[in-house]
Amino acid sequence: GQGVEQPDNLMSVEGTFARVNCTYSTSGFNGLSWYQQREGHAPVFLSYVVLDGLKDSGHFSTFLSRSNGYSYLLLTELQIKDSASYLCAVRWPNYNVLYFGSGTKLTVEP
Amino acid sequence: NAGVIQTPRHKVTGKGQEATLWCEPISGHSAVFWYRQTIVQGLEFLTYFRNQAPIDDSGMPKERFSAQMPNQSHSTLKIQSTQPQDSAVYLCASSLRWGSQNTLYFGAGTRLSVL
Numbered sequence: 001g002q003g004v005e006q007p008d009n010l011m012s013v014e015g016t017f018a019r020v021n022c023t024y025s026t027s028g029f030n031g032l033s034w035y036q037q038r039e040g041h042a043p044v045f046l047s048y049v050v051l052d053g054l055k056d057s058g059h060f061s062t063f064l065s066r067s068n069g070y071s072y073l074l075l076t077e078l079q080i081k082d083s084a085s086y087l088c089a090v091r092w093p094n095y096n097v098l099y100f101g102s103g104t105k106l107t108v109e110p
Numbered sequence: 111n112a113g114v115i116q117t118p119r120h121k122v123t124g125k126g127q128e129a130t131l132w133c134e135p136i137s138g139h140s141a142v143f144w145y146r147q148t149i150v151q152g153l154e155f156l157t158y159f160r161n162q163a164p165i166d167d168s169g170m171p172k173e174r175f176s177a178q179m180p181n182q183s184h185s186t187l188k189i190q191s192t193q194p195q196d197s198a199v200y201l202c203a204s205s206l207r208w209g210s211q212n213t214l215y216f217g218a219g220t221r222l223s224v225l
Contacts, residue, residue, distance in 0.1 A: 033212060042201060042216035043153070087153065096209050097166055098143070102152035 004090050004101035011107045017076045020104045022088030026069040033098065034062055034073045035087040043087055046073070075106070083108045112136075114217035116202050122223045123192045131187040131220045133202030139215070141208035142185045144177055146198040147219070153201070159185060160208065192224045 003025035012018040024032070031050040035043035049055050049064040049071065061074040075082055085103040092099065115134040123129050135142045144156040157167040159179045170177065174192075179185040189196055199221050203214040 031212060033214075035214075042218050043214075045213045045215070048212040089153075091212075097155055097158060097168075098214065099155060100145075100153035 004088055004099055006086075006088055006101040006104045008102070009105050009107070011109060012078055014078055014080055014108055014110050016078055017074060018078055018082075018106055018108070020073040020075070020086045020088075020106065022071045022073075022101055024069050024071075024088070024090045024101075026066065028092050029066060029069070029090065030093050030096065031091040032064060032071050033089045033091070034060070034071075035089060035100075037085045037087055037103065039084070046086075078108045080108050080110065082106065114202055114204050114215055116200075116217035116220050118220060119218065120221045120223070122225065124225055125193060126191050129189045129192050129196075129222055129224075131189075131200050131202075131222070133185045133187070133217060134183060135185070135202070135204030136206075136215055137183070139204035139206050141205040142179060143203045143205075143214060144185070144187050145201045145203065147201060148198045156187070156200075189222075192222075194224045197222055197224045 005023045033048045034046040036046050037043040047062045049062050054063045064071045085105045087103045088101040089098045117132045140161050142159045145153050147153045155169040157170050157177045158165045162179045174190045177187045199219040201216050201219045203216045205214050
């Protein structure tokens, strides 16, 4: 919704990495969050970014380019249990509502 | 801390019946959000309360949906004359100080099935 776009699916191999991309409309941007959602469970907060650049949080890192309306979530040293949907959500100034993309389903194969 | 509690977990209604969904936010959290999730539409914003006051209901289908927060410990989402297209998982989320703090804590959701 609100111009937040993500690819539907992504596959990668255990022990390697995966990059989940997110693009959004740049008008009035006020911060971007990433959530992980396992099948049948609620979304769980991973990261929040509002400034350009890479934010390293160990297993998860996030990158933001505000001028390009682009972010990615980087997962390193993938484990099978990282298989989940990853949701990008953008906050706009109108009451600070969080609008989510449709999510990228990451499948980590052995 | 029990997290955000939503009841019931599953609800089945017949077309045209009413459905009321309940949410208990985390104690002390000032902001409460309602979203619904479907495979086709993803996670859609419905409405948002801060300190029990309605702030933004721009995502709510106006004719049949209503939400209230009568006290700081619970919020309800009511759907009148339910239709098959209302079938979805309805998620409630709360935040400690939304705006200065950026984490939403989601409940497990209520799966609504309209037959």
